Each structure stands twice: as C-alpha cells, then as structure tokens.
Amino acid sequence: xxxxxxxxxxxxxxxxxxxxxxxxxxxxxxxxxxxxxxxxxxxxxxxxxxxxxxxxxxxxxxxxxxxxxxxxxxxxxxxxxxxxxxxxxxxxxxxxxxxxxxxxxxxxxxxxxxxxxxxxxxxxxxxxxxxxxxxxxxxxxxxxxxxxxxxxxxxxxxxxxxxxxxxxxxxxxxxxxxxxxxxxxxxxxxxxxxxxxxxxxxxxxxxxxxxxxxxxxxxxxxxxxxxxxxxxxxxxxxxxxxxxxxxxxxxxxxxxxxxxxxxxxxxxxxxxxxxxxxxxxxxxxxxxxxxxxxxxxxxxxxxxxxxxxxxxxxxxxxxxxxxxxxxxxxxxxxxxxxxxxxxxx
Numbered sequence: 001x002x003x004x005x006x007x008x009x010x011x012x013x014x015x016x017x018x019x020x021x022x023x024x025x026x027x028x029x030x031x032x033x034x035x036x037x038x039x040x041x042x043x044x045x046x047x048x049x050x051x052x053x054x055x056x057x058x059x060x061x062x063x064x065x066x067x068x069x070x071x072x073x074x075x076x077x078x079x080x081x082x083x084x085x086x087x088x089x090x091x092x093x094x095x096x097x098x099x100x101x102x103x104x105x106x107x108x109x110x111x112x113x114x115x116x117x118x119x120x121x122x123x124x125x126x127x128x129x130x131x132x133x134x135x136x137x138x139x140x141x142x143x144x145x146x147x148x149x150x151x152x153x154x155x156x157x158x159x160x161x162x163x164x165x166x167x168x169x170x171x172x173x174x175x176x177x178x179x180x181x182x183x184x185x186x187x188x189x190x191x192x193x194x195x196x197x198x199x200x201x202x203x204x205x206x207x208x209x210x211x212x213x214x215x216x217x218x219x220x221x222x223x224x225x226x227x228x229x230x231x232x233x234x235x236x237x238x239x240x241x242x243x244x245x246x247x248x249x250x251x252x253x254x255x256x257x258x259x260x261x262x263x264x265x266x267x268x269x270x271x272x273x274x275x276x277x278x279x280x281x282x283x284x285x286x287x288x289x290x291x292x293x294x295x296x297x298x299x300x301x302x303x304x305x306x307x308x309x310x311x312x313x314x315x316x317x318x319x320x321x322x323x324x325x326x327x328x329x330x331x332x333x334x335x336x337x338x339x340x341x342x343x344x345x
Contacts, residue, residue: 004099010092013100013108017091018058020112021084028083028119031128046074058084079119087115090325097328106142107328110135110205114321117198121317125309127194129278132201136275139204140164164204169270171203171211172196176266183262195316196269202324210331211324217331218316218323226314234312261298 002008023037029045030037042051049071055061062081069076090111098104113135117127143164146154157166175196182190203211268274280288327334 002100004101004104006100009095009100013091013095013104014088017088017108018084020091020108021087021115022056022058022080024087024112024116024119025080025083027116027131028079028123031116031130032120032124032126044069044072044074047072059088083115083119087112090115093329102145103142106138106145106205109138110201111325113138113201114324117194118318118321121194121315125313125315126192127198127317129194129197129274132194132197133275133278135198135201136168136204139168139201139206142205163207165272167203167206167208167211168200168272169203170208171215172200172269174212174215175199176269179262179266183259191316193265193269195320197274198317198320200269202320206324206327206331209335210327213331213334214323214327215320216323217326218319221322221326222314222316222319226319229314230312258298261295264295 026037026042029035040050042056043049044051046069049069055065055070059081062076062084065076067076067078067081068074091108094107094111095104098107113131116131117135120131121127140162143154143162147156147162154163157163175191179189179191179196182188199215202214205211206214265274268277277288277291281292
C-alpha cells in the first residue's frame with residue numbers, strides 16, 4: 001500500500017476527480033431544474049438519446065466527439081469539459097497538499113461542492129441548500145474527526161466548542177450583517193441566503209482568519225472580474241434596454257425580504273437549525289412542513305416570469321468559491337506577510 005504522499009495518489013486523485021466532475025455536470029444541470037440526478041441516465045438534452053458508456057468517459061469522450069452529440073450533432077457546452085478538468089485538478093491539488101488522508105478526502109469533497117456551487121450560481125443565480133450542506137458537513141466532519149483522534153490543529157474552543165462550529169458561526173454572522181446593512185441602507189436584499197450558507201461552510205472548513213481572508217479575496221476578484229463583466233454586459237445590452245424601456249415600464253424593484261423572515265432566517269443560520277428543518281422536511285415531518293408552508297406564504301409575492309438579470313447583477317457565489325480556493329493555498333501566507341509588514345512580528 002503506497003504511503004499517503006506517494007505520487008501514485010496524485011494520479012488516482014486526478015482520475016477520480018474527473019469522474020466526480022462528470023457527476024457534478026449532472027448536478028449542475030439537473031439540480032436547479034428540480035430533476036433527479038440519478039434517473040434517467042446521461043443523455044443528450046437535445047435528442048434525449050441515452051449515452052453509451054464510451055460516450056461518457058470523462059474528458060476523453062468530449063474531445064473524441066468534438067463537442068457534439070453523435071446522433072443529432074447538436075453542440076455540447078464546453079462547460080462539461082471544464083468542470084471535469086477543474087475537478088480533476090482540484091482533487092490532485094488537495095491530495096498534493098494534504099496527502100491521501102482524511103484531510104485530503106474532506107478537502108476533495110469540499111472542493112467538489114464549491115465547483116457545483118460555482119456552476120449553478122453562475123447560470124441560475126442560486127446556490128441550492130444541498131450543495132451548501134455538503135460543503136458545511138465536510139468541514140465539520142473533518143474537525144470532529146481531528147478532535148476525536150487528538151490532532152493538534154483540531155482542539156475545542158473553551159474546552160467544548162469545535163473550531164469549525166465557531167468559525168461557521170462567525171462567518172455566517174458576517175454575511176447576515178451584510179444582509180441587514182443592505183436592507184437598511186438600500187431597502188433591498190443585498191445578498192442571497194445561499195451566499196450566507198456558503199460563507200458559513202467556508203468558515204467551517206478553513207481556519208477563521210483564513211476564511212475571513214478568503215472573503216477579502218472574493219471581494220477583490222469580484223471587483224475586478226465582476227466590474228469588467230458589468231461594463232461589457234452594459235455596453236452590449238444598451239441598445240436592447242433602450243428599446244425595451246420605450247415599449248414598456250420596467251416596474252418597481254422586487255420587495256425585500258420581510259424583517260420577521262430575515263430575523264427567523266438569520267437565527268436559523270446562526271444556530272444551524274436550518275439543517276434540522278431541512279432534514280425534518282425531507283423526512284416529511286408535519287411540524288417541518290407547517291414551518292415551510294408558513295415561510296413560503298410570508299415571502300413577498302414574486303414575479304413568476306423567467307428571471308433575467310440586469311447588466312449590473314452578478315452572482316457573488318463564484319467569487320466566494322474563487323476566494324476560498326485561493327485562500328486554501330495563499331490565505332495563511334498572506335496573513336503572515338501582512339503581520340510582518342505591519343510590524344506585529
């Protein structure tokens with residue numbers, strides 16, 4: 001049996017990561033559409049033909065088919081290839097950093113959840129709860145295992161609180177505060193609940209200072225990449241938007257979340273009680289169904305037409321994912337550099 005840092009594990013991690021990436025493509029496409037991720041099997045979304053095994057080989061099949069369906073010749077999005085490659089490289093990187101250990105496995109699971117969150121939020125402007133739950137549990141589970149085995153990096157705060165739980169609470173509080181600030185200042189939802197839950201998961205997986213640095217990375221990346229994207233989209237859509245404004249009134253902006261719902265939601269996220277509600281609802285417990293029904297009835301009435309983002313609307317989740325992945329590698333060195341530069345060392 002090779003040791004945890006044997007180069008053979010890097011090859012295994014790459015191959016397994018490519019397979020997981022293929023599954024993540026199914027998740028990214030089907031989960032926001034409320035479709036089963038199990039049945040039917042992989043198929044062409046244009047002609048609905050089920051794919052043969054050799055058409056489903058990660059990375060290679062896409063290149064062999066030249067990004068087109070073998071039957072109907074419809075183009076296949078390059079997203080499928082990039083998701084498989086990114087997941088394979090991330091798994092390889094995590095095993096390179098942490099070895100074939102529990103930490104390495106936990107970070108692979110975490111990175112897979114981040115890839116799914118990136119892909120879904122980029123297209124649909126949502127991050128499903130199930131994705132955030134997987135990311136959160138990977139961090140908490142890793143920490144609990146470290147505590148149980150006496151690892152020095154996984155100690156209890158004040159003798160009773162796992163660091164992952166404390167980090168998740170602080171990071172959730174940061175994003176809940178941003179939500180409240182946006183509602184007070186702009187009278188609108190400045191950040192989605194999915195971003196809050198993703199921030200909570202990042203706080204559970206990374207050491208708290210590194211998690212906070214990852215948010216700074218996310219803001220910086222978002223300012224550069226998101227700002228450029230907004231400018232490009234605004235220029236491209238300017239003529240269309242002018243014509244649309246001449247034809248119809250754009251209407252009022254969507255109503256913000258009621259304060260009572262914001263308070264209840266914040267309490268759920270900060271105490272992790274939302275996980276209990278989600279589990280109970282999945283098990284069809286009556287009290288959870290009653291709570292979800294009340295929640296949905298209390299939400300402001302939404303426009304049922306297809307969501308079309310404005311040129312200045314960009315999802316923050318992809319930047320949080322990029323910031324978290326960058327922080328895994330450069331977060332602690334950035335902190336060390338700053339402490340030395342500021343004269344604290």
